[in-house]
Amino acid sequence: DQFGIQESLKRLGLKSENLGTSTGINWIDSGESSISSFSPADGALIGKVQLTNQQAYEEVMTKAQVGFESWRQVPAPQRGEIVREIGNALREKKADLGKLVSYEMGKSYQEGLGEVQEMIDICDFAVGLSRQLYGLTMHSERPGHRMYEQWHPLGIIGIISAFNFPVAVWSWNAALAWVCGDVCVWKPSEKAPLSGIACQLIAGEIFEKHSMPEGICSLIIGDYKVGGLMSHDSRIPLVSATGSTRMGKLVGQAVGSRLGRSLLELGGNNAIIITANADMDMAIRGALFGAVGTAGQRCTSTRRLIIHENVYEEVKSRLASAYSKLVIGNPLDEKNHVGPLIDKDAVNMYLAAIEKVEKEGGKVVVNGGVLTGDGFESGCYVKPAIYEAENHFEIVQHETFAPILYLMKYSSIEEAIAMQNGVPQGLSSAIMTTNMREAEAFLSVAGSDCGIANVNIGTSGAEIGGAFGGEKETGGGRESGSDAWKAYMRRQTNTINYSSTLPLAQGIKFDI
Numbered sequence: 001d002q003f004g005i006q007e008s009l010k011r012l013g014l015k016s017e018n019l020g021t022s023t024g025i026n027w028i029d030s031g032e033s034s035i036s037s038f039s040p041a042d043g044a045l046i047g048k049v050q051l052t053n054q055q056a057y058e059e060v061m062t063k064a065q066v067g068f069e070s071w072r073q074v075p076a077p078q079r080g081e082i083v084r085e086i087g088n089a090l091r092e093k094k095a096d097l098g099k100l101v102s103y104e105m106g107k108s109y110q111e112g113l114g115e116v117q118e119m120i121d122i123c124d125f126a127v128g129l130s131r132q133l134y135g136l137t138m139h140s141e142r143p144g145h146r147m148y149e150q151w152h153p154l155g156i157i158g159i160i161s162a163f164n165f166p167v168a169v170w171s172w173n174a175a176l177a178w179v180c181g182d183v184c185v186w187k188p189s190e191k192a193p194l195s196g197i198a199c200q201l202i203a204g205e206i207f208e209k210h211s212m213p214e215g216i217c218s219l220i221i222g223d224y225k226v227g228g229l230m231s232h233d234s235r236i237p238l239v240s241a242t243g244s245t246r247m248g249k250l251v252g253q254a255v256g257s258r259l260g261r262s263l264l265e266l267g268g269n270n271a272i273i274i275t276a277n278a279d280m281d282m283a284i285r286g287a288l289f290g291a292v293g294t295a296g297q298r299c300t301s302t303r304r305l306i307i308h309e310n311v312y313e314e315v316k317s318r319l320a321s322a323y324s325k326l327v328i329g330n331p332l333d334e335k336n337h338v339g340p341l342i343d344k345d346a347v348n349m350y351l352a353a354i355e356k357v358e359k360e361g362g363k364v365v366v367n368g369g370v371l372t373g374d375g376f377e378s379g380c381y382v383k384p385a386i387y388e389a390e391n392h393f394e395i396v397q398h399e400t401f402a403p404i405l406y407l408m409k410y411s412s413i414e415e416a417i418a419m420q421n422g423v424p425q426g427l428s429s430a431i432m433t434t435n436m437r438e439a440e441a442f443l444s445v446a447g448s449d450c451g452i453a454n455v456n457i458g459t460s461g462a463e464i465g466g467a468f469g470g471e472k473e474t475g476g477g478r479e480s481g482s483d484a485w486k487a488y489m490r491r492q493t494n495t496i497n498y499s500s501t502l503p504l505a506q507g508i509k510f511d512i
């Protein structure tokens with residue numbers, strides 16, 4: 001146990017067999033079979049987690065309904081105080097949780113720590129927000145009348161999260177939902193369930209310490225079928241789902257058919273435009289981390305580089321030389337830059353994408369391939385690859401969750417922006433330039449159509465203070481900072497008549 005994994009698991013309260021389904025710190029035995037969580041880092045079994053069935057789900061939902069009845073009555077700043085303590089508990093457990101995330105998901109330990117930091121940051125944000133759930137007041141057209149709006153909690157929030165950010169995405173939703181007065185039912189990815197259980201224990205203990213109802217914070221385990229229980233459940237007014245566009249369409253349609261709300265955070269196909277006026281050191285650094293960080297498994301990963309023809313060859317050769325220096329290996333070993341993909345299915349999708357881009361006419365710049373031998377026994381380690389491709393290629397139009405970067409050439413900024421926008425997804429985008437006209441054109445009404453548009457920063461690594469999400473097939477949802485909290489509340493407009501007559505609005509006369 002070179003990296004102290006077993007001690008971390010113990011400190012986080014994880015066992016080799018875990019019940020999974022829980023309300024607060026109370027486990028529900030569903031009697032179902034278990035799923036096994038294997039580490040893509042070394043292929044070892046980390047632990048087993050029991051699946052949630054319909055009956056266990058019903059138990060969770062009943063507790064959640066009861067929990068909401070009292071949680072909504074707790075003043076928002078007091079709810080914030082509890083979220084503050086959850087943030088502090090995460091500070092204490094940062095190293096252990098970061099290590100588990102790295103080991104279970106395969107991202108580097110540094111990125112595992114970064115993910116826990118995002119959780120701490122959103123807790124801090126939510127604490128402040130708990131005193132700022134502002135509504136507007138407006139002037140009534142009638143004398144002796146006052147109008148204002150207030151924000152009330154929605155109820156039970158269903159959270160479906162993906163393997164690539166197995167814990168942070170939950171926290172962006174849960175921390176906001178809790179200060180808003182909602183309760184949460186979370187289905188973490190079935191590919192990283194132990195990280196979910198660790199978080200459930202951390203938050204559950206804080207609610208328990210404050211004698212709060214267990215149903216404020218619940219966990220269910222399973223695949224899309226268990227997620228489907230939530231999508232179809234009209235007791236859940238909002239389902240927040242992060243994952244593939246395919247999954248998002250299923251969730252969005254199911255929730256929409258009952259006229260519920262969904263907050264969708266789906267695939268990206270993010271590009272960096274590198275102009276002839278770019279600071280080239282920054283452009284290479286930004287593209288490199290964007291494309292190979294998290295082994296290309298962020299929804300914000302850089303998938304396309306749109307490069308001005310005058311600097312195309314320079315970018316291509318500098319990137320190829322940077323790629324040759326990448327060290328691939330165990331994500332817990334801090335000398336390595338790139339860890340494994342999540343599982344063998346992901347490896348097969350990576351290989352299929354490489355085959356496809358070659359078939360469509362892509363030209364290899366840096367060869368990919370699956371690594372074998374010492375240290376790569378899990379079969380999940382792949383080499384980050386670069387191809388010259390065209391934007392209209394079917395594979396380029398598609399999000400492949402792997403480190404494959406496509407290079408393309410442009411000559412005018414308008415053309416570059418059209419290429420950047422010319423994909424079905426609309427999450428993140430960036431331009432590398434020191435030229436003010438280019439930067440402003442990219443940010444203008446005729447510029448990037450994405451939810452995130454950066455200048456001289458790569459496509460990944462959004463801070464929690466901004467609203468996070470994207471357009472088109474990315475699903476349109478916004479979570480995390482800015483006023484994303486409004487999605488977790490219902491707005492009520494109140495008109496109060498303090499006069500002694502009852503005039504009708506719009507000047508309507510109605511006398512008898």
Ligand code: UN1
Pocket residue numbers: 118164165169242297298299300459460461462463
């Ligand atoms: C995701 O990949 O689902 O902007 C989220 C980033 C991170 C979040 C990514 N803050 O790269």
